[in-house]
Amino acid sequence: MSESSNHPSARPIPVLEVFGPTIQGEGMAIGRKTMFVRTAGCDYRCSWCDSKFTWDGSAKDEIRMLSADEIVTELFSIGGDTFDHVTISGGNPLLLPQIALLTQRLHEKNIRIAVETQGSRWQDWLVRIDEVTLSPKPPSSGMETDFEALDDIVSRLREASGRRDLCIKIVIFDEDDLTYARGVHKRYPDIPFILQTGNPQVSHESDDHVASLLNRYEWLIGRLSEFADLKDARALPQLHTLVWGNKRGV
Amino acid sequence: MSESSNHPSARPIPVLEVFGPTIQGEGMAIGRKTMFVRTAGCDYRCSWCDSKFTWDGSAKDEIRMLSADEIVTELFSIGGDTFDHVTISGGNPLLLPQIALLTQRLHEKNIRIAVETQGSRWQDWLVRIDEVTLSPKPPSSGMETDFEALDDIVSRLREASGRRDLCIKIVIFDEDDLTYARGVHKRYPDIPFILQTGNPQVSHESDDHVASLLNRYEWLIGRLSEFADLKDARALPQLHTLVWGNKRGV
Ligand code: SF4
Numbered sequence: 001m002s003e004s005s006n007h008p009s010a011r012p013i014p015v016l017e018v019f020g021p022t023i024q025g026e027g028m029a030i031g032r033k034t035m036f037v038r039t040a041g042c043d044y045r046c047s048w049c050d051s052k053f054t055w056d057g058s059a060k061d062e063i064r065m066l067s068a069d070e071i072v073t074e075l076f077s078i079g080g081d082t083f084d085h086v087t088i089s090g091g092n093p094l095l096l097p098q099i100a101l102l103t104q105r106l107h108e109k110n111i112r113i114a115v116e117t118q119g120s121r122w123q124d125w126l127v128r129i130d131e132v133t134l135s136p137k138p139p140s141s142g143m144e145t146d147f148e149a150l151d152d153i154v155s156r157l158r159e160a161s162g163r164r165d166l167c168i169k170i171v172i173f174d175e176d177d178l179t180y181a182r183g184v185h186k187r188y189p190d191i192p193f194i195l196q197t198g199n200p201q202v203s204h205e206s207d208d209h210v211a212s213l214l215n216r217y218e219w220l221i222g223r224l225s226e227f228a229d230l231k232d233a234r235a236l237p238q239l240h241t242l243v244w245g246n247k248r249g250v
Numbered sequence: 251m252s253e254s255s256n257h258p259s260a261r262p263i264p265v266l267e268v269f270g271p272t273i274q275g276e277g278m279a280i281g282r283k284t285m286f287v288r289t290a291g292c293d294y295r296c297s298w299c300d301s302k303f304t305w306d307g308s309a310k311d312e313i314r315m316l317s318a319d320e321i322v323t324e325l326f327s328i329g330g331d332t333f334d335h336v337t338i339s340g341g342n343p344l345l346l347p348q349i350a351l352l353t354q355r356l357h358e359k360n361i362r363i364a365v366e367t368q369g370s371r372w373q374d375w376l377v378r379i380d381e382v383t384l385s386p387k388p389p390s391s392g393m394e395t396d397f398e399a400l401d402d403i404v405s406r407l408r409e410a411s412g413r414r415d416l417c418i419k420i421v422i423f424d425e426d427d428l429t430y431a432r433g434v435h436k437r438y439p440d441i442p443f444i445l446q447t448g449n450p451q452v453s454h455e456s457d458d459h460v461a462s463l464l465n466r467y468e469w470l471i472g473r474l475s476e477f478a479d480l481k482d483a484r485a486l487p488q489l490h491t492l493v494w495g496n497k498r499g500v
Pocket residue numbers: 042043044045046048049050051052054090091092118137
């Protein structure tokens with residue numbers, strides 16, 4: 001090994017799930033065939049987090065410390081030759097400098113890479129990601145956005161050479177979230193902007209889950225329609241939640 | 251008027267619906283806020299057409315012959331200053347040379363324009379459309395694709411100067427449709443490719459419509475997952491059908 005194992009980029013990655021191929025159920029690549037790698041750990045504690053098991057300790061026995069090469073091997077052993085896209089999801093993958101090596105290994109195999117983060121932390125490897133989704137958290141999450149950190153991330157990505165897709169995606173539960181979202185869109189007007197239906201049932205599953213999600217989505221479409229400052233926005237549900245509810249690994 | 255009213259581009263446009271703002275419920279701009287203009291008339295007769303009223307005579311009393319300026323006025327009277335995107339839908343808008351003038355008027359107002367067509371006919375104005383969706387019809391439609399016409403459209407769009415988004419979208423009901431779709435993707439491998447869940451209930455509405463659409467979508471995701479020749483494809487449902495069923499004007 002040319003890299004010392006003490007070097008951050010050679011550290012193993014805490015992984016909770018490797019699965020697919022399935023579709024990306026949300027955001028700018030909605031519907032796109034992809035594999036998922038879900039990392040453990042988050043610096044946030046969103047009230048409605050749909051991946052609490054990545055940070056609340058409930059799945060800590062499932063966390064595997066994997067090298068970049070082990071992750072790549074597992075992806076190809078599950079997905080064979082049927083995929084060309086990997087989504088690195090969390091938790092917040094931006095806590096992990098060692099993802100640099102994983103992105104390098106995936107690009108060597110001509111795999112396109114998507115990452116989603118709330119935009120609270122920077123890592124240099126983010127400029128090498130093909131599809132970056134910044135998903136700052138609205139008031140209903142109970143979190144407070146560090147706009148200095150977000151500004152910094154946005155300007156670093158804007159200045160970085162290379163081609164990448166960038167979007168901002170905000171989960172909307174209520175009017176306060178909408179007000180917050182409009183402010184974010186105004187702050188970064190040139191970045192493609194997506195409003196996403198909130199999923200209020202992340203820990204249980206009622207019979208009318210789909211109907212309630214579609215009602216929320218209809219409300220969101222109605223609100224989107226009305227605002228002159230949201231001309232070029234998109235409103236999207238989470239397709240995987242409509243199809244599979246809160247089931248993991250699909 | 252500088253153009254003679256006998257000139258094709260000055261002819262009025264047969265319009266069935268002008269509505270919005272709402273979301274584009276399908277395809278590459280899924281979720282995007284848009285206004286719709288639905289034109290009358292189609293050269294196809296797809297078995298599962300969800301817009302049969304555009305060509306089967308059932309809505310012929312609703313057809314209005316509108317000039318480009320009248321359509322633009324109506325769009326702004328309904329949508330005010332809340333939109334910057336118009337989808338011209340049918341029927342097959344490519345039957346109508348006079349849409350040239352409408353695209354010109356909309357672009358003068360900085361409106362982005364999307365058009366969907368099965369790809370059976372060409373009009374020169376198609377090169378000026380910002381988002382072109384070619385939607386050739388699979389075997390379940392009962393129609394036969396004229397691949398010479400489709401090849402011609404694709405190569406004209408490829409050669410045309412200017413920036414536009416182009417995608418191919420194919421409705422999938424069954425395995426034969428999938429086989430057809432894979433052939434189309436192989437024929438035009440560089441064009442972004444979308445598989446769309448078929449809606450078998452276009453004229454009535456059963457209680458389990460949403461569940462049945464989501465089951466079909468889950469099946470489609472499963473099939474998409476398996477094919478190595480569909481690495482970079484997307485599978486998407488029609489969001490408006492999930493939210494509103496077959497209701498018109500939403
Ligand atoms: S940032 Fe994401 S992973 Fe972290 S707590 Fe919030 S929703 Fe959960």
